[in-house]
Structure formats: C-alpha cells, structure tokens
Amino acid sequence: MRLRFVLSQVFSGLRRNTAMAIAVIIVTFVSLFFVGAAALLQNQIGNMKDTWYDKVEVGVFMCPERSSNPACAAGAVTAEQLDAVEQILKSGAMASFVEEVYVETPEEAYENLLEMLSDSPWVSSVTPEQMQYSFRVKLVNPEQFEVIADELSGVAGVDTVIDQRETLEPLFLVMNRLTLVAIGLGLIMVVAAVLLITTTIRLSAMSRKRETSIMRLVGASNMFIQLPFMLEGAFAALVGAALAVGGLWFAVEYGVQGWLAEGAPMIRFVDTADVWFLAPFLALAAILLAVLSSFLTLGRYTKV
Secondary structure: OHHHHHHHHHHHHHHHOHHHHHHHHHHHHHHHHHHHHHHHHHHHHHHHHHHHHOOOOEEEEEOOOOOOOHHHOOOOOOHHHHHHHHHHHOOHHHOOOEEEEEEEOHHHHHHHHHHHOOOOHHHHHOOHHHOOOEEEEEEOOOOOHHHHHHHHOOOOOEEEEEEOHHHHHHHHHHHHHHHHHHHHHHHHHHHHHHHHHHHHHHHHHHHOHHHHHHHHHOOOOHHHHHHHHHHHHHHHHHHHHHHHHHHHHHHHHHHHHHHHHHHOOOOOOOOHHHHHHHHHHHHHHHHHHHHHHHHHHHHHHOOO
8 A cells, every 4th residue: 555655656746747857867868878888988998908909019120221220320130130139039038928929021021011001102112121120029918018128128230119009009098088078978967967856856845745744744754755756766767777778789789789890890899798787787876866866855855
C-alpha cells in the first residue's frame, strides 16, 4: 500500500512538472554524454599508446658524408665505427633495455624511401649516396629512450639518436586536451543538471505543500514524505543516463567502428563493450546527481 502511494506521488509530480522533467532528462543526457565521451577518449588514448608504443623504435643515424653536425666532423662513418656501435647495442649491459637491433644500409634506406614516397616528385632527386647508415632499435620498454641516447652520446660515427615517440606525442597531447574539454563541458552541464533537478523538486514540493502538511500531521516520517520527490529526480536523471548510454553506443557503433575503424584497421579502437562497461558508472552518476539535488532542496521545502 505504501509503495503504491509513493509511486502514485512520483508519477503525479512528473505529470505536474512535465516540462521541467524533460529539461532535466535532456541536461542529464548531455552532461553524462560528454563525461562518457571523455572516458572513452581517454580509453582510446590508452589503446593507441599500447599499440603504437609497442611498435616504435629508436633510430640511431650514423654520420653521412658532408654532414653539418659537429659530431660528424671526421667525415662519414667507418666500418669499424659501425661495428663498435652495434657491439654497444648488443652488449650485455644493454640486454635488459634492447629487444632487437636492425641495421639499415643507405641502399635499404633509399629503397624504403622510394616505397613510402613513390608519388613525391622530389624523390627522383635523391640518390642512395645521400642516405645514411642507421640502426633501428626496438626497446623492451619504449619509454627508456634516454638509456640509448646516453649510451651513444659522444660515440664516434653517431650523427643523431631519434625517438619515434616524439612524432606521436603531439597527437596524444591534442587528444588529452580534447578529453579535458569534454570533461569541462560535462562538468558545466552537470552543474546545470543539479540546478534543474533542484528546481524541479522545489516546484513539485511547493505544489504539494498542503499534502505534505497533512501527511506530517498524521505522523508520516521525513523519509516517507521526501521519498516521492527524490524518486522523481532519480527517475528523470536515470532516463537521461539511459539516453547518454544510447548516444554513446550509437556514436561508437556507427561513428568509430563503422567509419574510423575501417580506415585504420591497424588501430584498436574502443567498441560497444567499452560503452556497456561504462554504462553502470553513468547510471550511478545520475543517481548521485539526484541524491545531491534532493539533499540541497528537500530539507527546506518539505518542512511545514
């Protein structure tokens, strides 16, 4: 009997404040959509780091002829210098850092350049003699680039040591900043959702002030009086959370998996399983929004 009464009060309040309830649903949907998008974007950054960092290498470029680098003042690298660098990279001291070492001759570098940039008109002006000997070093931990750079610093015949991660960091920086933007927008909308939920509860409580007065006179507890209002806010917030999950699922299924993933099959993108994993947390966030809003409102507007 009490449950039926509470539910009747909930739906009565929603009918009386339909416009406000719809506004709460929309704002909750937008805020949790941004928060969920930020979480998925951060997850995607983690996936891309796992994929690309595992493939990046350290490039140790040896001195070519007529180099302007002071380290190459003695001229092009010699066979003895190449052997010395290879021995350093394959030494026991480097065994815990270096997973594999590849040697690339100028001829091989030239062939790779032709393969990658065959459509570029300036490639025809490049000759194998202009290319450099290099070592491609695959690290056990890609973040330990400094170990290789320090070990080869000042070694005869070494021109430059390049960490391929440097080309990826700007991309990750942009994506991290997009995550912060999404979080910021989500937090702004969360504040708007709290204000709207409190307004909805306040209007509902004021419209039923006479009913709550009678309930208090007959001995109803504060919880029993306040529960319908709390459930109104929770219901609207949960509907907004459900729409946010649906929006994220649609964006991932058709925008990420159905579009982005087809153009970049080598990248592991987030999928709908990530959305379903996130869904309970978004629902919990919606409930917390409703509880916070109720706490800010009910103590004042349900008293006689």
